[in-house]
Amino acid sequence: MQNKRKNRGKKAVSKKAVKKLAVKKGKEHSFFELYLHGLAGVIGLGILVIPLFVALVYGGIFSIYLVIGAGFLALMIGMLIYDISITHNHDPYNFLKKTVKKEYSFIFAFLLLISFIITITAAGIASIGELSLFFGLSSFTAIAVIDIVFVIMWILIFYNRIRRTLNFAGALKIFFVVLLIILGVIALFSNKVAAPGGAQISYVLPVSAPLFLFGLLILLWMYGGFEGASIVYKGEKRTDVAKALLAIIITAIILFGLIQTFVFTSENSAAVGKLIYPILLSVPTANIFTANIISAPFGIGVQDVIVALSIVVILLTAFALINTSNRTLDDMSRDGLMPSFLQRDENLKLLITAAVPIVLITIFAPIIVSSGVFSYLSLIIISALSFAAAFAFFAFGYGYVYAKKRNYARALFGFFVFALLLALILFSPMPFLIGLIIILIVAVIGYALIK
Numbered sequence: 001m002q003n004k005r006k007n008r009g010k011k012a013v014s015k016k017a018v019k020k021l022a023v024k025k026g027k028e029h030s031f032f033e034l035y036l037h038g039l040a041g042v043i044g045l046g047i048l049v050i051p052l053f054v055a056l057v058y059g060g061i062f063s064i065y066l067v068i069g070a071g072f073l074a075l076m077i078g079m080l081i082y083d084i085s086i087t088h089n090h091d092p093y094n095f096l097k098k099t100v101k102k103e104y105s106f107i108f109a110f111l112l113l114i115s116f117i118i119t120i121t122a123a124g125i126a127s128i129g130e131l132s133l134f135f136g137l138s139s140f141t142a143i144a145v146i147d148i149v150f151v152i153m154w155i156l157i158f159y160n161r162i163r164r165t166l167n168f169a170g171a172l173k174i175f176f177v178v179l180l181i182i183l184g185v186i187a188l189f190s191n192k193v194a195a196p197g198g199a200q201i202s203y204v205l206p207v208s209a210p211l212f213l214f215g216l217l218i219l220l221w222m223y224g225g226f227e228g229a230s231i232v233y234k235g236e237k238r239t240d241v242a243k244a245l246l247a248i249i250i251t252a253i254i255l256f257g258l259i260q261t262f263v264f265t266s267e268n269s270a271a272v273g274k275l276i277y278p279i280l281l282s283v284p285t286a287n288i289f290t291a292n293i294i295s296a297p298f299g300i301g302v303q304d305v306i307v308a309l310s311i312v313v314i315l316l317t318a319f320a321l322i323n324t325s326n327r328t329l330d331d332m333s334r335d336g337l338m339p340s341f342l343q344r345d346e347n348l349k350l351l352i353t354a355a356v357p358i359v360l361i362t363i364f365a366p367i368i369v370s371s372g373v374f375s376y377l378s379l380i381i382i383s384a385l386s387f388a389a390a391f392a393f394f395a396f397g398y399g400y401v402y403a404k405k406r407n408y409a410r411a412l413f414g415f416f417v418f419a420l421l422l423a424l425i426l427f428s429p430m431p432f433l434i435g436l437i438i439i440l441i442v443a444v445i446g447y448a449l450i451k
Helices: 002-027 031-057 064-087 092-099 102-135 139-158 162-188 209-231 238-262 264-268 270-282 289-293 300-334 346-371 373-404 408-426 430-450
Strands: none
Touching: 031 162, 031 209, 031 238, 031 300, 064 092, 064 209, 064 238, 064 373, 064 408, 092 102, 092 300, 092 373, 102 139, 102 300, 102 346, 102 373, 102 430, 139 162, 139 300, 139 346, 162 238, 162 300, 209 238, 209 373, 209 408, 300 346, 373 408, 373 430, 408 430
16 A cells, blocks of 8 residues: 555656646747847847947948957857857856855846846937927926836736737847848938938948957957856756857857948938938937938838837836846846845745836936937946856856866867957046946955845
8 A cells, every 4th residue: 555655656757747747848948939038139239339339439431340359259159158058058157156156156246237227228218309309299298107117127027918919029130130231221222322421331440459359348248248148047958048049149240230321321321321420410319320311312101100119129128138137137136146035925036126226217318318429328338348257257257167177278269259359448538437346346345245
């Protein structure tokens, strides 16, 4: 009788185990979904930063080598993540935690979290600027609309409606980029004349090396979306995640190469050329894609659709980053690197990843929108610095681990990526370097208080 009971108990346990395994399998995402989500993150960040960089940092003179250089630097970081995904079955945070120290992994995750929160805030402010500029909404109304959208994002994440929303976001963003390329091709071949002030698109390497490196830092930031694919989901096959990372970056390089060729060169079309400089003086957002094609001969309806779609794409990028930063915060709180109360409830984490950006958007949007694009660029640069610094810590940790294992080929690769990222950071303007140092000091103090 006892044996029968034991056998029944074993069968019951095995059935439960099978059910748990089935549930776990059900949560796994396909390679295509991982690819779609990661590419969506990259596209969203790219739309925020590339046009602003072109218009302000280079004043219309842009080098294709920057896009290629940033793409390959992102590919190197992707290869580091690929390697730890295959060999250690970890994302960067857990790799550093288990091979270096928890304190070290905390600094990496803290910098990444700061970068995400600043970017989410910048996305909200960009959307407010576009609603005000292109649709004539008052500052108060635009802020209210965006705050409501962010609350809806909060609800979707809290009730676990993330997966479908991210898949929808990926499809929409890819459609938007394809639409921009098509419109850029049309604008390129419509009544071409030189733009005012002799502005031309240049494919010649810039003379100033520091300026080139600083531009590379900002452009690297646009590839930040690939990190989302590596940590946003739990229980994935890391080989699928790693393969998706490489496919995402290669696709992004091709897509942004096409945008560089067809959309930016449309600045030289007759109608766009007359409008580009007045718009740059007043546009309070980073989305200058619309400025490049806004007055080409497409009709008023196309202009409205593009602007509206760009706002949706920017907000969907914010949604993806809220979700990713929430996962990062979850890892940190479980390890005791954030206040323990954050472990109790998923919604408490959203107080930081969703509520903090809402408050920052509400407070700072009127100031930044009224002061123009340069204040907005400051947000982008601080976010880019935090992102690059996080992966500099990761690359150094990777090199350190493999140096101890006497695997010198991998160690040298890690230190090489670290040196490149450090060079980009050091060539940043001094006020932003001071800002990054302050963020690091806050991280150290925060850790000391929590510990």
